[in-house]
Amino acid sequence: MKFRWTSVAWSIAYLLLLLSLSTPLLLITTLFMIIPAVVLFTTLNTKQFIVHVLPILLIVGLITPIYPVIAVYFLIPALVMGRFYKKRASAMSTLLAGTVTILGEFLLLLLLGTALFNFDLSSYVNDVLQMVTSPLSQLGTANPLISDLNFTSEDVNKISIMTIQMIPMTLIVSSFMIAVITHSIVRPILNSMEYAVPKLKPAREWRLPRSFIWYYLLGVIIQLLFSGSDSSYMTMISANLLPLLRIGFMIQAIGFFFFVAHERKWNKIIPILLAIPIILLPPLRIIGIIDLVFPLRAFVTKSKR
Template sequence: MKMRWTSVVWSVVYLLLLLSLLSPFSIVTVFFLILPAAILFTTLNVKSFILHVLPVWLIAYLVHPVYLLLAVYFMIPALIMGRAYKRRVPAIRTLMLGAGTILAELLLLLLVGTAFFHFDLSSYVHDIVKMTMSPLRDVGGSNPLISDMAWSPEEMQMVSDATVQMIPFAMIVSSFMMAVITHALARPIMDSMGFSVPRLKPAREWMLPRSLIWYYLIGVIIEIFASGSKNSFLDMIAANLLPLLHICFMIQAFGFFFFLGHKRKWHPVIPLLFAIPILLFPPMRIIGILDLAFPLRQFMTKSKR
């Protein structure tokens, strides 16, 4: 009975999250939409899952048909992650499956929109930038005190071009964030419901592939060549590859400080305090690079004679 009512509650949460997608809250709620469907799929058998989901989809369709399309869209990664939870797949692989599915859907949606609906992403981004910056330009034109701050059409075009170049980076990061948020909330929730879900390794054990160092060197070389050429493809690779690697090195730096805190028996808060300057001062990612390139952990923890 407890499980039954818990499932009903999650069905209601699922419906509310769906109905929020066309509201101003969607910028936040979209990151949680996979969660209830993944929990329902993991904790119920297929027949019960369908009986819980169909009423939600029917209500969503009656409110507006577009909600049903959105429900189907976000159901796919929920099923992928839910199936991984049922099979007790390692947590990192579950995250990769979820993030990869979301990213594949985004790419497919972009491909369909471009091929069949003649959607021009560059023009759309330019229109958004123009709409956002137009008030600043109008204010600058009417007020001589801030006229130097006004955006010219050339500057707005540069901003829109840079934004288009960073779209792959945004798609990858947002896909991964959705998967991480889903797992971070689903694991303790399902544990409380009696379903054991594999957890990620402790932060002190995080160790990314050392090959990232070589990718970073390749990215730096591409950036050097791109800065002296007009090759938009090289520009796009450099604009997306290096920021992604920077995030990886920051994660590696987090893992290093948690490892150091564990070995030296620091208070658990101290490694968290080290994470703050890493986020606020990006050059500190050099610690993550050193941790990958050299046996930094062994050097910092070896016994002194």
């Protein structure tokens, strides 16, 4: 009975989230859209899951025919992550599966938009930038004190190209963040429902493969060789590879601080305070690079003895 009423409550929450798509809250609720479906799929068998979800799709379909399509779009990663939870897969495997699925849907959406509706992402981004910068340029023309706000067509085109080049990284980071948010909320919920799932490794164990250093060097070489060249493909690789690796090095540095705090028996708040400068001052990611190249953690362990 406990699980039946809990499932009904999550079905209602799922319905409310789908209905929120017609409100200004959709930018926020979209981040949590996968959660109810993951909980339902993980805790119910397939037949029970269909019984709970099908009425929701029918209700939202009566309101707006496009809503069931959106619901199915979010159901796919929910089913994938739920399947991994049912198999008691590791937390990282579940996160990667969810990230890859969400990313694949993003790419499929772009592909279908281009193939079926002649959607041109480059033109769309350029048009949006023109719409945003036009009032600023007019304001700069009217007021000489802020003349730096003038944007020429060439400036807008350059910004547009840079934006397009950064889209792959944006999609990857967005997909990963949605998966992380989902896991962070779903895991304690499933635990409270006596359905234990593995948790992520503690922060002190966060470590990247050492091969990431070579990837970083490759990205730097590509950037040096093709900076300012006409090879947009190679420029796009470096524009996305390097920022992603830098984020990884920041995570490595944060993991190092938590490792030191654990070994030295520091207060738990200290590594959190040390992690803040890493996030706010990106050059400090060099600590993560050093930790990856040299056995810093082994030195900390030895010096402790």
